[in-house]
Amino acid sequence: xxxxxxxxxxxxxxxxxxxxxxxxxxxxxxxxxxxxxxxxxxxxxxxxxxxxxxxxxxxxxxxxxxxxxxxxxxxxxxxxxxxxxxxxxxxxxxxxxxxxxxxxxxxxxxxxxxxxxxxxxxxxxxxxxxxxxxxxxxxxxxxxxxxxxxxxxxxxxxxxxxxxxxxxxxxxxxxxxxxxxxxxxxxxxxxxxxxxxxxxxxxxxxxxxxxxxxxxxxxxxxxxxxxxxxxxxxxxxx
Amino acid sequence: xxxxxxxxxxxxxxxxxxxxxxxxxxxxxxxxxxxxxxxxxxxxxxxxxxxxxxxxxxxxxxxxxxxxxxxxxxxxxxxxxxxxxxxxxxxxxxxxxxxxxxxxxxxxxxxxxxxxxxxxxxxxxxxxxxxxxxxxxxxxxxxxxxxxxxxxxxxxxxxxxxxxxxxxxxxxxxxxxxxxxxxxxxxxxxxxxxxxxxxxxxxxxxxxxxxxxxxxxxxxxxxxxxxxxxxxxxxxxxxxxxxxxxxxxxxxxxxxxxxxxxxxxxxxxxxxxxxxxxxxxxxxxxxxxxxxxxxxxxxxxxxxxxxxxxxxxxxxxxxxxxxxxxxxxxxxxxxxxxxxxxxxxxxxxxx
Numbered sequence: 001x002x003x004x005x006x007x008x009x010x011x012x013x014x015x016x017x018x019x020x021x022x023x024x025x026x027x028x029x030x031x032x033x034x035x036x037x038x039x040x041x042x043x044x045x046x047x048x049x050x051x052x053x054x055x056x057x058x059x060x061x062x063x064x065x066x067x068x069x070x071x072x073x074x075x076x077x078x079x080x081x082x083x084x085x086x087x088x089x090x091x092x093x094x095x096x097x098x099x100x101x102x103x104x105x106x107x108x109x110x111x112x113x114x115x116x117x118x119x120x121x122x123x124x125x126x127x128x129x130x131x132x133x134x135x136x137x138x139x140x141x142x143x144x145x146x147x148x149x150x151x152x153x154x155x156x157x158x159x160x161x162x163x164x165x166x167x168x169x170x171x172x173x174x175x176x177x178x179x180x181x182x183x184x185x186x187x188x189x190x191x192x193x194x195x196x197x198x199x200x201x202x203x204x205x206x207x208x209x210x211x212x213x214x215x216x217x218x219x220x221x222x223x224x225x226x227x228x229x230x231x232x233x234x235x236x237x238x
Numbered sequence: 239x240x241x242x243x244x245x246x247x248x249x250x251x252x253x254x255x256x257x258x259x260x261x262x263x264x265x266x267x268x269x270x271x272x273x274x275x276x277x278x279x280x281x282x283x284x285x286x287x288x289x290x291x292x293x294x295x296x297x298x299x300x301x302x303x304x305x306x307x308x309x310x311x312x313x314x315x316x317x318x319x320x321x322x323x324x325x326x327x328x329x330x331x332x333x334x335x336x337x338x339x340x341x342x343x344x345x346x347x348x349x350x351x352x353x354x355x356x357x358x359x360x361x362x363x364x365x366x367x368x369x370x371x372x373x374x375x376x377x378x379x380x381x382x383x384x385x386x387x388x389x390x391x392x393x394x395x396x397x398x399x400x401x402x403x404x405x406x407x408x409x410x411x412x413x414x415x416x417x418x419x420x421x422x423x424x425x426x427x428x429x430x431x432x433x434x435x436x437x438x439x440x441x442x443x444x445x446x447x448x449x450x451x452x453x454x455x456x457x458x459x460x461x462x463x464x465x466x467x468x469x470x471x472x473x474x475x476x477x478x479x480x481x482x483x484x485x486x487x488x489x490x491x492x493x494x495x496x497x498x499x500x501x502x503x504x505x506x507x508x509x510x511x512x513x514x515x516x517x518x519x520x521x522x523x524x525x526x527x528x529x530x531x532x533x534x535x536x537x538x539x540x541x542x543x544x545x546x547x548x549x550x551x552x553x554x555x556x557x558x559x560x561x562x563x564x565x566x567x568x569x570x571x572x573x574x575x576x577x578x579x580x581x582x583x584x585x586x587x588x589x
Binding site for chain 2: 008
């Protein structure tokens with residue numbers, strides 16, 4: 001697996017690289033010393049895995065993840081940060097405390113390998129499919145959400161409301177930009193305001209003006225505009 | 239609870255002792271007044287009973303004092319109440335002694351109901367009870383004052399220990415992490431770093447218990463601290479010390495300068511991709527020590543980062559508790575690129 005290490009301290013990066021020598025399944029493909037550098041390298045190198053420090057000059061590790069279209073697998077590294085630790089524990093995110101204990105690192109690597117296997121490797125094209133995950137943060141809470149579990153994106157001003165489980169956190173993106181990134185076989189632009197996950201569609205009813213009303217599992221209802229209705233019928237009949 | 243019990247015990251022993259003394263003095267006075275003729279046993283019994291009645295009446299009086307919370311009254315409201323009460327009690331005493339004097343054969347109607355006698359003796363008892371009241375209230379006021387002083391000292395000690403700076407765990411673990419990497423890269427430097435870290439830990443363990451520490455000890459902690467941080471930040475951190483040699487005569491609150499320097503790193507340098515400078519400068523003016531800490535960055539007033547805001551507020555309160563108004567503290571942005579934190583503290587001689 002190809003990993004990128006993001007940490008502002010040279011010695012901390014060096015130490016982690018040294019520790020990772022014991023784990024041949026992880027190949028360190030790059031080192032970044034701040035969020036901006038990391039973002040650039042993620043685009044260029046498309047790593048499968050990030051070792052990510054939270055506190056860095058400029059943007060924090062969380063902010064970096066929020067700006068990414070899709071998040072690779074992430075292991076957070078931090079020395080001691082009460083707020084971050086709380087977020088990790090509440091959301092069962094993977095994290096390593098510095099100085100990193102070799103045993104803890106082995107556990108984390110094992111977990112990552114399992115996750116990677118279950119994800120079955122990422123498709124090479126850049127479209128976001130159901131097996132991809134996004135990072136969402138809402139106040140103190142944060143999640144890695146598999147697109148599989150997201151039933152609906154709803155635009156709300158400059159933000160998008162992301163519907164999954166009982167949560168509806170907001171991400172700062174435009175629905176048009178997101179639409180371009182999403183795999184059109186899995187997601188459908190129902191209207192100016194909505195993108196739905198096709199695997200969550202439960203029922204379809206005719207609606208006014210030749211539109212459609214789509215019922216999603218879980219009870220949400222979304223109107224498909226007349227312009228999109230024909231295209232939608234086409235896709236669902238296939 | 240224990241205190242309450244002790245107080246009760248004290249009250250009863252003072253009551254018993256006081257009124258016994260009263261009876262003895264009365265009897266002795268009667269003997270002396272009899273001019274060597276001696277006094278009747280009835281007279282002695284009567285005086286003993288009188289003391290017992292006084293004991294009972296004063297206890298009832300105390301019951302009302304507590305019930306109506308007279309201890310909470312101001313003097314201007316208390317004194318009239320006490321005066322009226324003691325005259326009431328005096329009159330009550332006068333009539334309570336009649337049933338006792340009767341069986342002892344010391345009673346005569348003409349004497350007992352002579353208005354002059356009634357007034358005179360009531361007044362006498364009123365004075366006795368007035369003295370009792372005075373002793374009772376003075377004791378209670380004094381005790382309450384004492385207690386509030388103790389409480390105040392206790393609260394101050396607690397507050398101060400809560401405000402005391404502690405080493406930031408984030409810093410300690412980051413330092414350990416850097417040292418581990420340094421072991422391979424530069425063994426000599428890693429040894430030095432371990433020395434610095436242990437010196438900081440030891441110092442902070444010792445000084446955490448103290449209210450004040452020598453300036454030079456604090457300066458050493460700051461230097462060790464910055465030494466470790468420069469391992470972490472490498473070329474991103476520059477430090478500068480301009481120390482007035484007379485500074486060593488001063489005592490400072492332990493870890494206070496360290497905390498402010500750490501603040502400067504945490505909110506200043508560590509957020510700047512290109513890093514910056516930390517400068518510590520001291521000077522002495524009018525027998526006061528002026529400490530200036532400058533760091534690259536800009537001070538964002540308000541509670542942008544709650545932890546930072548808390549740290550500064552703690553420092554301010556700590557200075558106030560230790561020095562009152564004699565110390566000053568301020569933080570501001572200088573030339574748009576430096577944050578200046580400045581404290582001025584007076585000369586205190588003893589540890």
